[in-house]
Amino acid sequence: MDLLGAFLFPKRCAICDGILKVGQEELCHACQRIPREVGEDCCAYCGKPVAEEECCEDCRDSRRSFEYGRSALWYDAAMRQSMSRFKYHGRQEYAAYYGAVLARKYGEWIRDVAPQALIPVPLHRRRYQKRGYNQAELIARELGKRCDVPVDGEYLFRKRDTTPQKELSRWERQRNLQNAFYVGNVSGELCKYERCVIIIDDIYTTGSTVESCSHVLRANGTDKIYFLCVCTGLGY
Ligand SMILES: [Zn+2]
Ligand SMILES: [Zn+2]
Structure with missing residues (x-):
């Protein structure tokens, strides 16, 4: 600048x-x-902080189409404010911080996993137009730049303009997201090679969003699906 x-x-x-x-x-x-980093005591599948269990309640009770995933920071009051400015008040520049945190914490792991692409959780077209950007894609680009992994924001799409997840109960969330995503046929070449991907999102809550994305990716031939989120919480 x-x-x-x-x-x-x-x-x-x-x-x-x-x-x-x-x-x-x-x-x-x-x-x-x-910012409080998520430690070692976390769910083996979703990385949510848990006291002693191997696996959190959500992962025990729900289907998991991904291998596993992790988040970098606790979704506490400070991160809630940060995320809210990032998503709703145009502070797109925060993506650089989120990307850097993920790269520092998981850069080595990403190299081991060697994904073909980072796939941001898509926004519905209407919401994208209203906001002007997809927050998950901004994070993915900052992370991809630092870890040298391409970002594919033109592979997975959101079909319906679903009700914001935070306004729904756990059961409603799962229902709300069923069939909410689909894989586009825009690029045959990319689709063919994406056999291992990391889904990128801003906040992990119950895992229904990542699960719905994973389910669709798997149905379209992706073998290994992981995810990384900036924040994770113990529910709202
Ligand atoms: Zn879990
Ligand atoms: Zn400050």
């Missing part, structure tokens, strides 16, 4: 939204310690 750009659109801290000083990247000094 040139000097005028930096003056007109200063970079902001992805946690407190304060203007960053020269030399500060992504977060201001005061916010460095605020």
